[in-house]
Amino acid sequence: MERIDCHTQERAPILEALEEFKSRRIVPFDVPGHKRGRGNAELAGFLGDACLSVDVNSMKMLDNLCHPVSVIREAEALAAEAFGAAHAFFMVGGTTSSVQAMILTAAKRGETIILPRNVHRSVINAMILSGAVPVYVNPQTDERLGISLGMRFEDVERAILSHPDAKAVFVNNPTYYGICSNLRAITDLAHAHGMMLLADEAHGTHFYFHDDLPEAAMHAGADMASISMHKSGGSLTQSSMLLIGPNVHAGYVHQIINLTQTTSASYLLLVSLDISRRNLAIRGREMVGNVIRLVAYARDEINAIGDYYAYGRELIDGDAVCDFDVTKLSVYTRSVGLAGIEVYDLLRDEYDIQTEFGDIANLLAYVSVGDRPKDIERLVAALSEIRRNYRKDSSKMLRAEYIDPEVVAAPQEAFYAEKESLPIEETAGRVCSEFVMCYPPGIPILAPGERITDEILAYVRYAKKKGCQMTGPEDMSLRRLNVMK
Amino acid sequence: MNLWFTEHHTPHVRFSIQVDRQIYSAQSEFQRIDIFESEEFGRFLTLDGYMMLTEKDEFIYHEMMVHVPMCVHKDVRDVLVIGGGDGGTVRELLRYGKIRRIDLVEIDALVVEACGKYLPQTAAGLRDPRVSIHYEDGLKFVRHAHDAYDLILVDSTDPFGPGEGLFTKEFYGNCCKALREDGIMVNQHESPFYAADAEAMQRAHKRIALSFPICRVYQAHIPTYPSGHWLFGFASKRYAPVLGVDWARWKALKIPTRYYNTKLHAGAFALPTYVEEMLRHVEG
Numbered sequence: 001m002e003r004i005d006c007h008t009q010e011r012a013p014i015l016e017a018l019e020e021f022k023s024r025r026i027v028p029f030d031v032p033g034h035k036r037g038r039g040n041a042e043l044a045g046f047l048g049d050a051c052l053s054v055d056v057n058s059m060k061m062l063d064n065l066c067h068p069v070s071v072i073r074e075a076e077a078l079a080a081e082a083f084g085a086a087h088a089f090f091m092v093g094g095t096t097s098s099v100q101a102m103i104l105t106a107a108k109r110g111e112t113i114i115l116p117r118n119v120h121r122s123v124i125n126a127m128i129l130s131g132a133v134p135v136y137v138n139p140q141t142d143e144r145l146g147i148s149l150g151m152r153f154e155d156v157e158r159a160i161l162s163h164p165d166a167k168a169v170f171v172n173n174p175t176y177y178g179i180c181s182n183l184r185a186i187t188d189l190a191h192a193h194g195m196m197l198l199a200d201e202a203h204g205t206h207f208y209f210h211d212d213l214p215e216a217a218m219h220a221g222a223d224m225a226s227i228s229m230h231k232s233g234g235s236l237t238q239s240s241m242l243l244i245g246p247n248v249h250a251g252y253v254h255q256i257i258n259l260t261q262t263t264s265a266s267y268l269l270l271v272s273l274d275i276s277r278r279n280l281a282i283r284g285r286e287m288v289g290n291v292i293r294l295v296a297y298a299r300d301e302i303n304a305i306g307d308y309y310a311y312g313r314e315l316i317d318g319d320a321v322c323d324f325d326v327t328k329l330s331v332y333t334r335s336v337g338l339a340g341i342e343v344y345d346l347l348r349d350e351y352d353i354q355t356e357f358g359d360i361a362n363l364l365a366y367v368s369v370g371d372r373p374k375d376i377e378r379l380v381a382a383l384s385e386i387r388r389n390y391r392k393d394s395s396k397m398l399r400a401e402y403i404d405p406e407v408v409a410a411p412q413e414a415f416y417a418e419k420e421s422l423p424i425e426e427t428a429g430r431v432c433s434e435f436v437m438c439y440p441p442g443i444p445i446l447a448p449g450e451r452i453t454d455e456i457l458a459y460v461r462y463a464k465k466k467g468c469q470m471t472g473p474e475d476m477s478l479r480r481l482n483v484m485k
Numbered sequence: 486m487n488l489w490f491t492e493h494h495t496p497h498v499r500f501s502i503q504v505d506r507q508i509y510s511a512q513s514e515f516q517r518i519d520i521f522e523s524e525e526f527g528r529f530l531t532l533d534g535y536m537m538l539t540e541k542d543e544f545i546y547h548e549m550m551v552h553v554p555m556c557v558h559k560d561v562r563d564v565l566v567i568g569g570g571d572g573g574t575v576r577e578l579l580r581y582g583k584i585r586r587i588d589l590v591e592i593d594a595l596v597v598e599a600c601g602k603y604l605p606q607t608a609a610g611l612r613d614p615r616v617s618i619h620y621e622d623g624l625k626f627v628r629h630a631h632d633a634y635d636l637i638l639v640d641s642t643d644p645f646g647p648g649e650g651l652f653t654k655e656f657y658g659n660c661c662k663a664l665r666e667d668g669i670m671v672n673q674h675e676s677p678f679y680a681a682d683a684e685a686m687q688r689a690h691k692r693i694a695l696s697f698p699i700c701r702v703y704q705a706h707i708p709t710y711p712s713g714h715w716l717f718g719f720a721s722k723r724y725a726p727v728l729g730v731d732w733a734r735w736k737a738l739k740i741p742t743r744y745y746n747t748k749l750h751a752g753a754f755a756l757p758t759y760v761e762e763m764l765r766h767v768e769g
Contacts, residue, residue, distance in 0.1 A: 351655050374650050377624045381655040384628055388662060 009082055009281035013074040014274040017062050018054045018267060024061075031057050031264070056267055065090060065265035066258055075274045082281040083208050083227070084218045085243035087250040089257060090273050092265045095202045096122040097257075098226030098242040100129065102198045104256045105224065105248070106168035107132035109412070113198075114159045115170035116181075117405065117444075118148035120200060121437055121472075123170065124411055124447045129260075131412040134447075135163050138404055139175075140320035145311065145332050146361040149320040150174075150181030153189070160193050168196040173204050173217050173225075176357075176364065178328030179321050180214040187221045196248070199225040206232040206327060209284030212292060214323035223248050232291075232327070234369055235276035239269040287369045291327045294376055295367050298329055301380045305387055307335040329365040331383070333358075337392030339466045340364075343383070346390060351382040359438065360466060403459065406451040409484065414449035418485040421475070424460070427452045430483035435472030438463050444472075452483070490521055490529075492536055494711035495679045500536075502526055502709075509603050513595035515647045520603045526709065528604055530571060532596070533646055540606050542708050543573050547607070548745040549705040549717060549753070551577035554636055554669045556735040556750055557724045561635040562586070565663065567623040567651060568673075569640030570596035572608035578638075579610045580740045588634075590619045590626040592647055624650040630663035637664060639672035639718075644685045652685065654692040657720070661696045667723040674702060677760045678712035686716060691767035693720045701726050702764055703753040705744070716760075727751050 028035050037044030037052030044052045058064035063072040072090065079088035091098045099122040107113050109131030115123060116139040127134055137159050140149040156169060169190040174180045187197040199217035201207065205227045207216035217225035225243045229235040244253055279287070299310040309332035315321045333343045344358030356366040365379055408431045409417070419433040429452065436446040445463075446456060460478070464470055470478045491501040502523050509520040519531045527540030538546065551574055555561060563586045566574050570591035578587055589611070591597055597618060600608040611618065619626055627637075637660050642648035650656060651672075660670050672693070675686040694700040697720035707715040719726045732747040756764070 351653065374622060374624075374647070377622050377628075378650050378653060378655060381624045381628050381650075381653075381659055385655045385658040389658065 009078060009278060011074075011078065012271075012274045012278045013071040013078070014062075014267070014271045015278075017071040018056075018271055021056070021061055022053060028056075030059070051268065054267055054271065057264065062267065065092065065270065066261065066263055072270065075270075075277070078281075079241060079273070079277045080243070082277055083216070083241075083243050085225070086246040086248070087244050087253075089242040089244075089253065090265075090270055091240040091242055091257070091261075092238065092269045093240075093261060094230075094238045095200075095226050095228040095240040096120075096125075097261065098240045099123055099200060099202075100126040100260060101242055101253060101257045102170075102224045102226060103127060103132060104130050104259070105253050106196050106198055110410075112163050112166040113168045113170055114156065114163060114166050114195075116148070116151045116172060118175060119170065119172065119444075120202065121435060121444060123200070124435070124444060127411045128415045128448065129412070131410065132167075133410045134407060135159055135166060136405060136407065142315070142321075145309075146334075147177050147179070147330075147359075148175060149179050150322060151186070152319045153182050153185055156181075156186050157189060160189065160195065164193065166195055168198050168223075170198045170200065171217075171222075173199045173201050173207070173222075174214060174323075174325045174328070176203060177330045177362065178203070178325035179315070180323040180325065182319065182322040183215060183217060183222070184220040191221070196223040197221070198223065201225045202228040203231060203328070204325070205229055205280075206284070206288045206291070207325070209280050210288040210292065212326070213288070214325055218243050218245065221245065224253075229273055229276050231366075232288075232368055233276045233280060234287075236269050236272040239273045239276075241273065288327070291367055291369060291371070294371055294373065295327055295329050297373075298365075298367065298376045298380060301376075302329075302331055302383055305380070305384045307387055307391070308333060308383060309335060327367065329367050331363045331365070332361055333363050334361040334394050336387050336390075337394040338386070338390060341466050342390075343386055346386050347379075347382055351378070351385070353379055353382055355379075360463060403445070403453075403456055405447065406453075407449055408451055409449035411448045414484055419482045420485055421480045421482050424457065424479060424481050427481045427483055428454050428457060433482045433484050434474060436460060436470065436478070436481070437472040438470060446472075452481070490523075490531065492531075492534060492711075495681065498679070498711075500709070500711070502529070502539075509599050511595055511599065513593050515593045518593075518596055518599050520599060528606075529709070530600065530604060532642055535643060536709050537642070538571055538573060538604075538607065539709050540604070543571075543607060545705055545707050545744045546710075546715070547573035547577050548742050549703070550574055550638055550640060550671055550673070552735075552740070552742060552745040553703060553717070553719065553726065553750055553753070554638075554671045555581060556732070556747065557719075557721075557726055557730050558635060558667070558669050559731065559734065563634045563636075564588070565590065565627070565630070565634045565637045567627065567637065567639045567641060568592075568648065569638065571600045571604060572597075572611040574638055574640045575613070575616055576607060576610040579613055579615065581738070585615060587613075587616045588619060588626075589616060590621060590623045592620065592622055594620045622650065624653075624656050624659065627656065627659045627663050630659075632663070632665055634664055635668050637668070637670040639670065641673050643675070644689070652689050652692070654695060657693050657696045661720075661722070664722060668721070669724060670697070670718075670720040672718040672720070674716040674718040676710065676712050676715050677757075677763055678714050682711055683763060687763055687767045689718060690764055691769075693718055694768055696720070698722060699725060700768075701754060702756060702760070704756060704760075705753065719754075727754055 103126035302310040340358035340362040347353040529539035641651040644652035676682040699721040
């Protein structure tokens with residue numbers, strides 16, 4: 001770990017530099033052209049002068065994200081210390097950019113990465129860029145809830161043994177629903193076979209700051225972890241961090257990041273990372289503790305309504321569900337006769353409550369440091385009303401099954417291959433050359449290079465009918481699909 | 486002394502009362518509570534700087550909230566009051582011997598404590614054995630009640646701050662569920678006059694209409710509330726607010742009032758044309 005003397009977690013180097021910059025009243029003959037908002041009164045009026053006065057470009061006193069040598073470097077070192085990493089990179093392209101950097105670092109064209117199917121689309125997108133080949137581990141499915149779980153240790157072991165030349169194992173820590181695999185054991189296994197361990201911690205930033213939560217990737221010995229500071233960490237949307245362990249070459253990762261990263265990183269995003277890191281380091285335990293208590297209350301109250309099932313640690317089975325993130329408020333809704341997406345729509349349209357997502361059987365309400373007890377009361381009361389007013393017979397609902405993909409070609413090969421567009425009903429048996437995603441949560445139903453089956457088409461029709469937003473294909477209405485010639 | 490309490494009724498309209506002295510000030514977990522003494526209005530209570538009641542005109546609000554539904558419904562036994570920690574609504578309810586139970590759900594214990602000490606005119610009744618005070622979130626309380634009340638009175642603050650959950654569709658729906666099959670809900674319904682209040686009024690009306698088969702609005706003149714023109718919502722599962730009401734029955738109870746009477750009751754549902762239009766606009 002880089003040591004920077006006498007910098008404690010109370011410091012916020014980027015914040016301090018911006019304060020200093022403001023007090024110097026420097027005359028701007030550089031970009032951005034709005035010049036502290038003076039050139040765009042409407043925008044300044046909407047966002048506030050304070051905001052636009054620090055929407056500035058890299059300069060000597062503010063450092064440069066592409067080549068950090070002063071305040072950004074210091075802020076990253078403080079973040080690394082706070083998260084127990086060897087190095088932390090501030091990211092401004094969302095956690096998507098962090099995930100991309102992990103994949104591009106770990107595997108070149110033709111090299112293999114072992115990963116669970118329920119990865120975020122950004123992982124497979126990164127493989128289109130790099131040319132890496134996925135080997136999917138079937139994440140177990142909870143039959144009742146219809147959600148993907150974690151990877152079982154023995155399934156990862158089998159994948160490693162049958163692909164000994166794989167470069168890395170990729171793990172969700174946790175999934176969108178809060179499910180964790182046995183990260184420590186899988187990390188040790190990967191290392192024993194000379195593979196890197198990459199962790200998608202988009203939904204796990206808070207793991208680093210409370211003992212009652214699943215183990216964080218860096219603490220478990222992972223080599224790289226992508227953390228969405230803007231989710232549970234409290235920073236601005238699109239800001240993120242990439243953490244690396246001691247055995248990863250920071251300079252190389254930096255080069256990889258700079259392949260796709262903007263050269264005009266937003267200081268609003270950077271300072272939000274700096275301030276949020278300071279907050280988490282100083283008050284993280286208390287903040288996360290409050291969220292744990294709020295969610296525990298909501299879970300009990302929702303379960304007391306009847307029919308709904310807000311699940312928690314009882315799902316833990318020591319393997320496919322090795323641990324559960326109790327800050328996730330995931331609610332099974334099918335027992336009310338409603339798809340999760342239907343409850344999601346009702347909450348928004350009828351009760352002015354916006355939740356994170358609904359899938360076919362589940363609803364996820366994202367609870368964080370910004371929530372108040374009275375908001376939790378509204379959510380619980382609205383769910384109770386939805387049950388009273390909209391409850392239906394649940395027997396006719398299709399179950400959401402895990403569909404094992406048949407990978408025929410690498411994502412990059414399929415994406416760039418000669419292709420043709422067919423009506424979706426005529427595509428069974430062909431190899432898909434694009435994504436089909438049910439969004440949210442953005443986990444692929446079909447990825448480039450995979451065989452289309454009748455079972456998959458039935459699932460697509462059903463999810464469409466239930467109001468899930470289907471994204472990915474060139475034809476946004478999803479009436480046609482591109483397949484390899 | 487030139488000391489004034491001022492409330493912004495809109496960003497461009499101010500309402501001021503000369504204050505003789507401040508009697509009480511505290512910050513609770515939920516809001517700032519102040520009680521002032523004034524020459525013109527006697528003592529008055531403000532929450533987060535918004536006027537809640539004055540000793541001089543509180544009778545109008547409390548009589549109109551309570552006696553309208555109590556005249557319509559012949560057999561009210563169990564009453565739920567949400568908010569109303571000042572005790573004025575409970576005071577009027579206690580005039581009815583037939584009522585056997587009043588549950589008062591007030592989120593802020595400090596409001597009850599302060600009013601008990603400094604506003605005995607409204608708060609004295611809170612110590613009556615028929616009254617149970619529950620210090621919790623109104624939305625939460627009503628969620629757990631089923632077919633349990635004849636009358637629910639929503640004596641809330643404005644639709645922002647601690648009272649915002651009491652202007653939601655989920656709250657009105659839960660109230661409907663908590664009422665018996667002939668139950669009535671009356672709520673503080675904001676004002677039609679200034680744009681921001683009118684918008685809140687329309688939203689509330691729209692949401693109540695989604696939960697109750699009978700949904701009407703009536704008015705009163707309250708000098709210290711913005712514009713002075715204030716509305717109440719009358720939502721009911723069976724009884725209409727005027728048609729078929731047994732006026733003689735209520736008169737025979739010989740309940741002393743200063744604002745309310747049965748003629749005024751009938752007239753209060755006759756609304757100005759612009760208000761009727763606003764309501765029709767959201768009834769769909």
